[in-house]
Amino acid sequence: xxxxxxxxxxxxxxxxxxxxxxxxxxxxxxxxxxxxxxxxxxxxxxxxxxxxxxxxxxxxxxxxxxxxxxxxxxxxxxxxxxxxxxxxxxxxxxxxxxxxxxxxxxxxxxxxxxxxxxxxxxxxxxxxxxxxxxxxxxxxxxxxxxxxxxxxxxxxxxxxxxxxxxxxxxxxxxxxxxxxxxxxxxxxxxxxxxxxxxxxxxxxxxxxxxxxxxxxxxxxxxxxxxxxxxxxxxxxxxxxxxxxxxxxxxxxxxxxxxxxxxxxxxxxxxxxxxxxxxxxxxxxxxxxxxxxxxxxxxxxxxxxxxxxxxxx
Numbered sequence: 001x002x003x004x005x006x007x008x009x010x011x012x013x014x015x016x017x018x019x020x021x022x023x024x025x026x027x028x029x030x031x032x033x034x035x036x037x038x039x040x041x042x043x044x045x046x047x048x049x050x051x052x053x054x055x056x057x058x059x060x061x062x063x064x065x066x067x068x069x070x071x072x073x074x075x076x077x078x079x080x081x082x083x084x085x086x087x088x089x090x091x092x093x094x095x096x097x098x099x100x101x102x103x104x105x106x107x108x109x110x111x112x113x114x115x116x117x118x119x120x121x122x123x124x125x126x127x128x129x130x131x132x133x134x135x136x137x138x139x140x141x142x143x144x145x146x147x148x149x150x151x152x153x154x155x156x157x158x159x160x161x162x163x164x165x166x167x168x169x170x171x172x173x174x175x176x177x178x179x180x181x182x183x184x185x186x187x188x189x190x191x192x193x194x195x196x197x198x199x200x201x202x203x204x205x206x207x208x209x210x211x212x213x214x215x216x217x218x219x220x221x222x223x224x225x226x227x228x229x230x231x232x233x234x235x236x237x238x239x240x241x242x243x244x245x246x247x248x249x250x251x252x253x254x255x256x257x258x259x260x261x262x263x264x265x266x267x268x269x270x271x272x273x274x275x276x277x278x279x280x281x282x283x284x285x286x287x288x289x290x291x292x293x294x295x296x297x298x299x300x301x302x303x304x305x306x307x308x309x310x311x312x
Contacts, residue, residue, distance in 0.1 A: 009038050011265075016045055018260045019210075028211075048151070073166060074150075080127055080161040082107045097143040107165065112139045112147055122154070126163055132156050201229040202237045209250050213257055216277055217250045250277075255291050258284070262299050269296050 009032070016029050028049065029042040074094060077086040084105050092099050095110070108116055115138040126132050133155035140148040150167035157164055204227050209217070223246070224231045238246050258276040261267055267275070273284035273296075288296050 006038060009042070011267075013038070013042060013045055014265070015261075016049070018264060019257075020045075020049055021260075073168060075164055075166040076107060077157070078107050078163050078165065080163075082123070082163070085162065094148065095140065095142045096146075101143070110140050112141045115139045126154060126156065127161070130156055130158075201227040201234060202241050205234065205238060205246065206242065206249075209246070209253065213254050213275075213277060217247065220246065251287065252291070254278075255288055258288065258296070259292065259299075262296055272296070 012029055028046050031042070032039060073088065074091050075088045076084055076091065078084055084102055084107055087099075087102060092102060095102070108119070111119065118136060118138060122134060122136065133153070135151060135153050137149065137151050140150055142148060152165050152167045154163060154165050156162070205223055208223075208226075218226070220231050220235060224234045227234070229237075235246070238244075238249075242249060244252070254276040258272050261272045261275065262269065270281045273281045276284060278284035278287070285295050285297075
């Protein structure tokens, strides 16, 4: 019985990682109260989602979930004085600078002042121990003075004195970059809409939908009551901010989630249909085919490689 429950807990963690890979950092794994390795892993994944959410959503007004395209490994290579010698292509975009500005810069200058002592404490061991490797939570400061929390892996390159500093980062598309660097000039009609737009309610509805994809969508009247606004503001505000209706967004997100589950799990298709909020499999199959051009059963499925801890 315990083994079956633990397997379910692993599947929940796996589902959480799928949500994060898609750019949804609003989801959280429920705590069980147990004191074991799986509970520790769940806490770590929740913490990572929280940190990623705070790191990415600097814009403040709207959740740019749809603007993020993928998650990538970001890395610096520094010499024994921690001068930057090389880095992955996405690092410059993340920090809001050019490649020329990063080369030969002291890595310490990229850290907020609270993180500098943390790295300084392990710096001697990094330089003295050829097999050194560790993980440490640091905070980078972008060239636009935005704080970016990262969980870094630090290790020595074999046979050299150079050090690799790596972490996971999300890459935004050009639309997101434009949103972060320039203010949009509103037309008279857009300004009229913007004046009555309840941004906080709109954002809350967006996050609510992402966190409740396995439940039926409440009516517009119920949503407006939940979030303390009126139907007109909610309907028009959501469409203005996210360029789609609430119902279209809900349908699109649950089908995207279903696609990931079909591709990366062995969960039965009928169960996935229910998890995606559809009352029957035929309704799910029909909606899926309209969006993607093929039926769920046409997809080739693969067995996920899931780490299973040794159970005592």
